[in-house]
Amino acid sequence: xxxxxxxxxxxxxxxxxxxxxxxxxxxxxxxxxxxxxxxxxxxxxxxxxxxxxxxxxxxxxxxxxxxxxxxxxxxxxxxxxxx
Amino acid sequence: xxxxxxxxxxxxxxxxxxxxxxxxxxxxxxxxxxxxxxxxxxxxxxxxxxxxxxxxxxxxxxxxxxxxxxxxxxxxxxxxxxx
Amino acid sequence: xxxxxxxxxxxxxxxxxxxxxxxxxxxxxxxxxxxxxxxxxxxxxxxxxxxxxxxxxxxxxxxxxxxxxxxxxxxxxxxxxxxxxxxxxxxxxxxxxxxxxxxxxxxxxxxxxxxxxxxxxxxxxxxxxxxxxxxxxxxxxxxxxxxxxxxxxxxxxxxxxxxxxxxxxxxxxxxxxxxxxxxxxxxxxxxxxxxxxxxxxxxxxxxxxxxxxxxxxxxxxxxxxxxxxxxxxxxxxxxxxxxxxxxxxxxxxxxxxxxxxxxxxxxxxxxxxxxxxxxxxxxxxxxxxxxxxxxxxxxxxxxxxxxxxxxxxxxxxxxxxxxxxxxxxxxxxxxxxxxxxxxxxxxxxxxxxxxxxxxxxxxxxxxxxxxxxxxxxxxxxxxxxxxxxxxxxxxxxxxxxxxxxxxxxxxxxxxxxxxxxxxxxxxxxxxxxxxxxxxxxxxxxxxxxxxxxxxxxxxxxxxxxxxxxxxxxxxxxxxxxxxxxxxxxxxxxxxxxxxxxxxxxxxxxxxxxxxxxxxxxxxxxxxxxxxxxxxxxxxxxxxxxxxxxxxxxxxxxxxxxxxxxxxxxxxxxxxxxxxxxxxxxxxxxxxxxxxx
Amino acid sequence: xxxxxxxxxxxxxxxxxxxxxxxxxxxxxxxxxxxxxxxxxxxxxxxxxxxxxxxxxxxxxxxxxxxxxxxxxxxxxxxxxxxxxxxxxxxxxxxxxxxxxxxxxxxxxxxxxxxxxxxxxxxxxxxxxxxxxxxxxxxxxxxxxxxxxxxxxxxxxxxxxxxxxxxxxxxxxxxxxxxxxxxxxxxxxxxxxxxxxxxxxxxxxxxxxxxxxxxxxxxxxxxxxxxxxx
Numbered sequence: 001x002x003x004x005x006x007x008x009x010x011x012x013x014x015x016x017x018x019x020x021x022x023x024x025x026x027x028x029x030x031x032x033x034x035x036x037x038x039x040x041x042x043x044x045x046x047x048x049x050x051x052x053x054x055x056x057x058x059x060x061x062x063x064x065x066x067x068x069x070x071x072x073x074x075x076x077x078x079x080x081x082x083x
Numbered sequence: 084x085x086x087x088x089x090x091x092x093x094x095x096x097x098x099x100x101x102x103x104x105x106x107x108x109x110x111x112x113x114x115x116x117x118x119x120x121x122x123x124x125x126x127x128x129x130x131x132x133x134x135x136x137x138x139x140x141x142x143x144x145x146x147x148x149x150x151x152x153x154x155x156x157x158x159x160x161x162x163x164x165x166x
Numbered sequence: 167x168x169x170x171x172x173x174x175x176x177x178x179x180x181x182x183x184x185x186x187x188x189x190x191x192x193x194x195x196x197x198x199x200x201x202x203x204x205x206x207x208x209x210x211x212x213x214x215x216x217x218x219x220x221x222x223x224x225x226x227x228x229x230x231x232x233x234x235x236x237x238x239x240x241x242x243x244x245x246x247x248x249x250x251x252x253x254x255x256x257x258x259x260x261x262x263x264x265x266x267x268x269x270x271x272x273x274x275x276x277x278x279x280x281x282x283x284x285x286x287x288x289x290x291x292x293x294x295x296x297x298x299x300x301x302x303x304x305x306x307x308x309x310x311x312x313x314x315x316x317x318x319x320x321x322x323x324x325x326x327x328x329x330x331x332x333x334x335x336x337x338x339x340x341x342x343x344x345x346x347x348x349x350x351x352x353x354x355x356x357x358x359x360x361x362x363x364x365x366x367x368x369x370x371x372x373x374x375x376x377x378x379x380x381x382x383x384x385x386x387x388x389x390x391x392x393x394x395x396x397x398x399x400x401x402x403x404x405x406x407x408x409x410x411x412x413x414x415x416x417x418x419x420x421x422x423x424x425x426x427x428x429x430x431x432x433x434x435x436x437x438x439x440x441x442x443x444x445x446x447x448x449x450x451x452x453x454x455x456x457x458x459x460x461x462x463x464x465x466x467x468x469x470x471x472x473x474x475x476x477x478x479x480x481x482x483x484x485x486x487x488x489x490x491x492x493x494x495x496x497x498x499x500x501x502x503x504x505x506x507x508x509x510x511x512x513x514x515x516x517x518x519x520x521x522x523x524x525x526x527x528x529x530x531x532x533x534x535x536x537x538x539x540x541x542x543x544x545x546x547x548x549x550x551x552x553x554x555x556x557x558x559x560x561x562x563x564x565x566x567x568x569x570x571x572x573x574x575x576x577x578x579x580x581x582x583x584x585x586x587x588x589x590x591x592x593x594x595x596x597x598x599x600x601x602x603x604x605x606x607x608x609x610x611x612x613x614x615x616x617x618x619x620x621x622x623x624x625x626x627x628x629x630x631x632x633x634x635x636x637x638x639x640x641x642x643x644x645x646x647x648x649x650x651x652x653x654x655x656x657x658x659x660x661x662x663x664x665x666x667x668x669x670x671x672x673x674x675x676x677x678x679x680x681x682x683x684x685x686x687x688x689x690x691x692x693x694x695x696x697x698x699x700x701x702x703x704x705x706x707x708x709x710x711x712x713x714x715x716x717x718x719x720x721x722x723x724x725x726x727x728x729x730x731x732x733x734x735x736x737x738x739x740x741x742x743x744x745x746x747x748x749x750x751x752x753x754x755x756x757x758x759x760x761x762x
Numbered sequence: 763x764x765x766x767x768x769x770x771x772x773x774x775x776x777x778x779x780x781x782x783x784x785x786x787x788x789x790x791x792x793x794x795x796x797x798x799x800x801x802x803x804x805x806x807x808x809x810x811x812x813x814x815x816x817x818x819x820x821x822x823x824x825x826x827x828x829x830x831x832x833x834x835x836x837x838x839x840x841x842x843x844x845x846x847x848x849x850x851x852x853x854x855x856x857x858x859x860x861x862x863x864x865x866x867x868x869x870x871x872x873x874x875x876x877x878x879x880x881x882x883x884x885x886x887x888x889x890x891x892x893x894x895x896x897x898x899x900x901x902x903x904x905x906x907x908x909x910x911x912x913x914x915x916x917x918x919x920x921x922x923x924x925x926x927x928x929x930x931x932x933x934x935x936x937x938x939x940x941x942x943x944x945x946x947x948x949x950x951x952x953x954x955x956x957x958x959x960x961x962x963x964x965x966x967x968x969x970x971x972x973x974x975x976x977x978x979x980x981x982x983x984x985x986x987x988x989x990x991x992x
Contacts (some may be wrong), residue, residue: 018345022344030149031921035132041127044123153863299968536975664973
C-alpha cells in the first residue's frame with residue numbers, strides 16, 4: 001500500500017528564529033502589520049510503501065527521529081494519509 | 084481576534100528537488116528503502132490579529148502571494164485556525 | 167603594541183600610516199560539539215564583535231579546525247556542520263574568510279576544536295575602549311532582544327533551573343549574521359558621532375559581565391533597570407536577563423545629552439537601542455527589576471585580575487614523554503614503493519587540498535584579498551589607499567606539541583612566522599587560542615606550562631609580542647584522556663610595500679629552486695611516520711630556534727632584493743609535498759637532484 | 763554618468779562597487795539608502811551583491827519590498843538603466859523586472875571561486891565592448907545562483923537575444939562541468955525585453971582592480987559607461 005506523509009519540522013519555540021524575525025519585518029513593509037509571530041521551518045512530503053498504516057507510521061517516526069529533524073534544535077509532527 | 088495560519092510553500096512539481104533527492108538517499112542509508120518521493124519546502128506559522136476569519140484569510144493570501152512564495156518556482160496552501 | 171595584552175577586547179598593533187590592526191582568535195569548541203552549525207556560527211559572530219566593539223572594521227577572517235577521524239560518519243557530519251556554519255555566518259556578515267587550517271586525529275573524536283580569528287583596521291587614536299565613567303552618563307543596550315540563551319550554561323544550582331519548564335530554555339544559541347551586519351554598521355557609525363564613552367560586546371555571562379568589566383575599568387558604578395531590557399521571551403526573571411548570553415548585543419555608555427543622536431543611528435539600522443541605566447560614582451553595580459533592588463555587587467571583584475582568584479596548580483611530566491624519546495629512525499623500514507607513499511601523503515586529509523572547505527567561504531568580499539589569484543603561505547590583505555598590505559596566518563601542529571609541548575609550541579610560532587615571511591611580510595605580533603584538556607590533570611597542566619614557555623621563547627626571538635587571546639580547557643578525547651595540546655597561533659605580518667608580496671606557485675620554467683636551511687635525517691612526528699608507518703610515539707621534530715630565525719632573515723632579505731619569484735614553507739608532508747603544492751598551483755613541474 | 767548604488771540592510775558588496783565605479787571607472791557615484799524614496803536623479807542604478815535581509819526566506823525576497831524599490835521599478839519601467847549583480851540580480855527577478863528566479867545551488871552549498879563566462883551577445887549596454895564569444899574569468903560567490911524559468915520564458919530569452927552570459931570552460935565551451943550552480947542552459951546573466959535592466963550572478967567588481975591580479979571584469983563596466991579601457 002502507498003501512503004503519503006506530511007511532516008513539519010519547526011525550530012523549538014524558545015530558540016531565536018532570525019528568519020521569522022526578518023519575514024515579519026518584510027510583511028510589515030507590505031502593510032500587514034497586525035502580525036505577531038512568524039516562525040519558519042521545513043515542510044517535507046514523503047511517499048512511502050508499507051504493508052499497513054501502522055508500519056508507515058513507525059517508519060516515518062524513525063525517519064523524523066534519525067534524519068529529518070535535529071532534536072537539539074527542532075521538534076516535528078506529521079500526518080499520514082493513504083494514497 | 085487572534086488566528087494562527089499554517090502555511091506550506093513547496094517547490095513546483097516540475098522542478099528538480101536536489102535536497103529531496105539527498106534526503107531520500109540519506110533515508111536509504113538508515114534502512115528506509117521503500118520510499119518513493121521526497122520533497123522539501125517551507126512550513127511557516129503566522130499569528131495574526133484580524134476582526135474575523137475572512138479578513139485573516141485575505142491577509143494571509145496576500146502575504147503568500149506577495150512575499151512568502153515565488154510563483155515562478157513555488158506553490159503554497161494554508162489553513163487558518165482560531166487561537 | 168597600542169593596547170596592553172588582555173586590557174581590551176582584542177590585541178591592537180600599530181601598522182603605520184596612522185592605522186592600527188585589531189586582531190584576536192577565540193574558541194567555540196564545546197558549543198560546536200553539541201550543535202556544529204550554530205556552535206561554529208556563533209563563534210564567528212563573537213570574534214567579529216570583539217573587533218568592531220573597539221571601533222575597527224573587520225577586514226579578514228580565518229579559522230583553525232580540528233576533527234576526529236574522517237572515517238566516522240559522526241565526524242563527517244561535524245565537519246559539514248561546522249564548515250557550513252562558519253560559511254553561512256561569515257558570508258552573510260560580509261567579511262572574507264581568507265585562510266585557516268584543518269587537522270584530523272583520533273584524539274579529537276568527541277571534542278572538535280573550532281577556533282575563529284578576525285582582524286580589523288582602525289585609525290590610531292580612533293579606537294573605543296570597553297570602559298564606563300562620567301556620573302550620569304546613560305547606559306544603553308543595543309542589538310538583538312534578550313532571551314534565555316546560555317542560561318543552562320551558567321554555573322547555577324540545578325534547583326534554580328527547575329522553575330523553567332524544559333522547553334522554555336533554548337538548548338542552543340542561534341546566530342543571526344544579518345543582525346550582526348546591522349550592528350557592525352550602526353556601531354561604526356555611532357562611534358563617528360563622538361557620542362560614545364565606551365562600548366563592549368556581550369559574550370559570556372552577558373549583562374553582568376559587560377557592566378562589571380566596563381565599570382571596573384572606568385572605576386565607576388552603575389544603576390541598571392533590567393525590566394527595560396528588550397526581551398524575546400515572556401516573563402524572564404531578573405537573574406535570567408543578567409546572565410543571558412543572547413547573541414548580537416552590545417552595551418554602550420553614551421555622553422549625557424547625546425542620547426538622541428545615538429538612537430537615530432540605531433533606528434536607521436532597525437536595531438533595539440534602549441536606555442537601561444546610568445553611570446554612578448563608586449564601584450557598586452545596582453541592578454533593579456521593576457524598581458526592586460535585585461543585585462548590589464562591587465564591579466571590582468568580578469573582573470579578571472581585579473580580584474578574581476588566582477590558582478597555583480601542580481604539574482608532572484607524563485610517562486609518554488620519556489617513551490617518545492626511545493624512538494629511533496634506524497628501526498623504521500624504508501618502503502619499497504615510494505610512489506605509493508607519495509600518493510598516500512598527497513591524498514591524506516591532513517595534506518590534501520582543502521578546496522571542498524574554503525570554496526564554501528566567500529574569500530573575496532571586500533575586494534582586498536590579494537591571495538585569491540596569487541596563492542601565498544599567509545593570506546595577504548590589501549590596505550586600500552596606502553602602499554601597505556597585511557598578512558595573516560593561523561598555525562599549530564598539535565601532534566608536535568603533544569610530543570614535546572615546549573618545542574612543539576615554539577615550532578608553531580616559528581611556522582606562523584615562516585608563512586608570514588614567505589608571503590613577503592614582516593612578522594608583527596600574535597594572538598593565541600590555548601586549547602587544552604582538564605587543568606586538574608597534572609600531566610595536562612605540564613603540557614600547558616611547557617607550551618607557554620615555548621611560546622614565550624619563540625615570540626621573544628621573532629619579536630612578535632603576544633597581544634592577547636583565549637584559553638579553552640576541558641577538551642577531552644573519547645578515551646578519557648585530553649585532546650592533543652593545541653595552542654593555536656594567529657600571527658599578523660605587515661608588508662611595508664605591496665611590491666614585496668610573494669606567492670607560493672612556481673612562475674617560469676627554468677627558474678632555480680633553492681632549499682633554505684639544513685635537512686636533518688629526522689622523521690619524528692611526521693605525517694609519514696604517524697600515518698604511513700602508524701608509529702605514534704616519537705619526539706617532536708628537530709628544531710633550532712636560532713637557525714630558524716637566521717633562515718627566515720635570509721628569505722626576507724632575498725625577497726627585499728627582488729631575487730625571489732615564489733616562496734613556500736616546508737611543513738606537513740615535508741619537502742616533496744611542498745614542491746608538489748608549488749607545482750600544482752602553477753601547472754609547472756620541477757626536477758631536483760638530491761646529493762645522497 | 764551619475765551612478766546610484768542602492769544599499770539594503772545586509773548588502774555587503776556596496777563598498778566594493780563604489781570603489782570600482784568611483785575610483786576605477788571615475789564616475790560620480792552616490793549610495794542610495796533603501797528607506798529613501800529619491801534616486802537623486804541618477805542616470806544609472808546598480809543593485810550590488812550581498813545578503814540583503816540575511817537572504818532569509820529567499821535571496822532578495824524581502825529586499826524587493828524595501829521602500830526605494832518603488833522608485834527603482836518606476837525608473838526601470840521608464841527605460842532607466844538598472845544593473846543587478848548577484849543579490850541585485852535576485853532582487854530584480856523577485857521584483858519581476860527580470861524574468862525567472864534564482865534557486866538554491868543543487869549542492870545546497872555556497873560556492874565562491876573563479877569561473878569562466880562567455881559573452882553571447884554584443885547587443886546590450888554591458889556587453890557592447892565585448893567580442894561575442896569572448897571568455898572572461900570572473901568570480902562567483904552565491905548559495906542561490908541556479909537560474910530557472912519555464913520553457914516558454916527560456917525560449918523567449920533566446921529568441922530575443924536576451925541572454926548576456928553563459929558559464930563555460932577556459933576555451934569557451936558551454937559544458938555541464940563548467941555549470942557550477944545548475945542554471946538552465948548555463949545562463950549567467952540576462953537582460954529584460956526592453957534591454958535596459960541587466961542582471962548577472964558573477965561579480966565583475968571583484969575582477970576589476972589590478973592589485974588583485976585579475977581585471978577581466980573591467981570590460982563589463984567599460985561597456986556600461988561606454989568608455990574604452992578606462
